[in-house]
Amino acid sequence: MDEETILKLQRIDLSDSPALALSRDMFVFSYCARGMAFVDMAYLKKENVDSVRITYCRHKTGQYLTLHIEPCIAAILERYGQVCPESPYLFPILTDEQPDQAYRQYRTGLNYHNRKLKRLGxxxxxxxxxxxxxxxxxxxxxxxxxxxxxxVISAGMGHSSERTTLIYLDSLDNAVIDNANEKILKDLNDTVSM
Structure with a gap:
């Protein structure tokens, strides 16, 4: 999906459908968060977010990633940060911290999310x-x-499979990755009024 279509998706009025709005917001959040995987968004806890950064562990690789909170991310965090005040999770996907139950909720949430994304498409x-x-x-x-x-793309997405890339990853600073993400999200950030 190109950047113009992502802007279109961000701007679509879904006020009459909270379920579609959640899937749209999670899609845009994933894009803005350098392609954060659905599993990582589902398990993302409020404690992983401070005023300027999100730090989380990728479920797939166990690698810790940190990213700067851009305005397009902040707008989504603001919308969902207090949806379930008693929940430790940021997005309303998981309600249970017990591993088996949380995994079932994640799988159900992923299937539901993908159905909603097909409708949005x-x-x-x-x-x-x-x-x-x-x-x-x-x-x-x-x-x-x-x-x-x-x-930088590899580092931003938490890839670790390319040997040559791994040599460069050790020396990359978060600021380099954050600057790349800010550059990519410029048009989206410009649409967010903070």
């Missing part, structure tokens, strides 16, 4: 169905289109 007239992986691929493509070095 149809609303936007997208030729291919949207899925929870679309924002991750879209961010990587946008980064490449903005001439962000492959090593």
């Amino acid at each position: 149809k609303l936007l007239g997208e030729p291919l169905p949207l899925s929870s992986y679309t924002p991750r691929h879209s961010w990587a493509t946008a980064a490449r289109n903005h001439d962000v070095p492959i090593a």
Whole structure:
């Protein structure tokens, strides 16, 4: 999905459908958070967020990632930060911290989210169905289109499989990755009034 379509998705009025709005917001959040995976968003806790950064552990790799809170992220955090004040989780996907129950809720939430994304894709007239992986691929493509070095893209997404990239990852500072993300999100950030 290109950047123009992501802007269109962000601007679509979904006030009459909170479920579609949640899936849209999680899609945009994922994109703005350098393609954060749905599992990581579902398990993201309020304690992982401070006033300027989000720090979390990728479920897939166990790697800790940290990212600067851009205005487009802050707007979504503000919308969902107090939806369930008693819940430790940021998004209303998980309600139980027991591993087995939380995993079942995550799987149910993922299936529901993907169904809602397919509906959103149809609303936007997208030729291919949207899925929870679309924002991750879209961010990587946008980064490449903005001439962000492959090593920075890899670091931003928490990839660890390319040997050559890993050599560069050790020396990359979070500021380099944050600057790349800010560059990618400039148009989205400009639409958020803070």
